[in-house]
Amino acid sequence: xxxxxxxxxxxxxxxxxxxxxxxxxxxxxxxxxxxxxxxxxxxxxxxxxxxxxxxxxxxxxxxxxxxxxxxxxxxxxxxxxxxxxxxxxxxxxxxxxxxxxxxxxxxxxxxxxxxxxxxxxxxxxxxxxxxxxxxxxxxxxxxxxxxxxxxxxxxxxxxxxxxxxxxxxxxxxxxxxxxxxxxxxxxxxxxxxxxxxxx
Numbered sequence: 001x002x003x004x005x006x007x008x009x010x011x012x013x014x015x016x017x018x019x020x021x022x023x024x025x026x027x028x029x030x031x032x033x034x035x036x037x038x039x040x041x042x043x044x045x046x047x048x049x050x051x052x053x054x055x056x057x058x059x060x061x062x063x064x065x066x067x068x069x070x071x072x073x074x075x076x077x078x079x080x081x082x083x084x085x086x087x088x089x090x091x092x093x094x095x096x097x098x099x100x101x102x103x104x105x106x107x108x109x110x111x112x113x114x115x116x117x118x119x120x121x122x123x124x125x126x127x128x129x130x131x132x133x134x135x136x137x138x139x140x141x142x143x144x145x146x147x148x149x150x151x152x153x154x155x156x157x158x159x160x161x162x163x164x165x166x167x168x169x170x171x172x173x174x175x176x177x178x179x180x181x182x183x184x185x186x187x188x189x190x191x192x193x194x195x196x197x198x199x
Contacts, residue, residue: 028064028071030158030196037194039077043168044185052084052093061196063158065122065143068114073124073141077107098174104131109139120144124162130171139164139192149197156198163191 040053056078063071079101082093094101111126120143128137144159169176169186178184 028062028067029199030061030063031199032059032061033157033195033197037196038192039075040191040193042189042191043187046183050084050089052082052090054078054081055083056081059194059196063114063196065116068116068122071111071114073109073111073114073126073139075107075109077109079105079107097178100131109137128171130173133172135171137164137166141192141194152197158194158196158198160194160196161192163189165189 037059038053039057040051042049042051044050054077058076060074061072063073079099080094082090082099082101084090084093093099096103099107108129109126110129111124113125115123115125117123117140122141122143123138124141125136125138128135139162141160141162144161146156146158149155149157166188167186168174168188169179174184174186176186179186
């Protein structure tokens with residue numbers, strides 16, 4: 001009788017442990033709210049600032065500030081979705097002069113390590129792949145907060161914002177011709193803004 005009771009208690013403990021583990025995994029999984037997320041960029045054209053964004057991208061992410069080792073961010077960006085508000089310019093950016101989208105339609109960033117930099121900033125280090133070439137990149141993301149969604153009861157929402165300046169020529173976006181002409185700067189400001197919904 002005692003042995004049966006011990007086995008029953010052990011089974012109950014294992015069940016509770018597995019349930020807690022599953023609940024934790026669900027809490028750490030997030031779905032991109034595409035209507036309220038975007039990847040923006042800004043670059044100098046002679047004297048003015050040209051701004052744009054990528055209309056189509058996916059994000060596979062799990063995030064828990066208490067478990068950064070299991071957290072990740074994986075972005076896949078559709079280069080052909082680039083949008084600066086002028087179709088002719090978008091076509092030029094998609095051409096071999098810049099992204100060469102017909103040969104390389106996707107930009108990918110996959111994190112390998114996330115560290116807490118303090119003040120709600122998380123350094124997301126990983127690999128950026130452009131034109132099938134891989135580069136090390138660290139994207140700083142500021143956690144704006146995690147809360148219950150005010151319009152979706154029972155659903156958590158998390159927000160991240162991050163800004164980084166990259167040298168496009170160092171990542172193979174352009175030959176440098178337009179930079180040398182003084183037409184398009186080599187430095188591009190990138191702003192990532194994300195809203196994530198708890199699964």
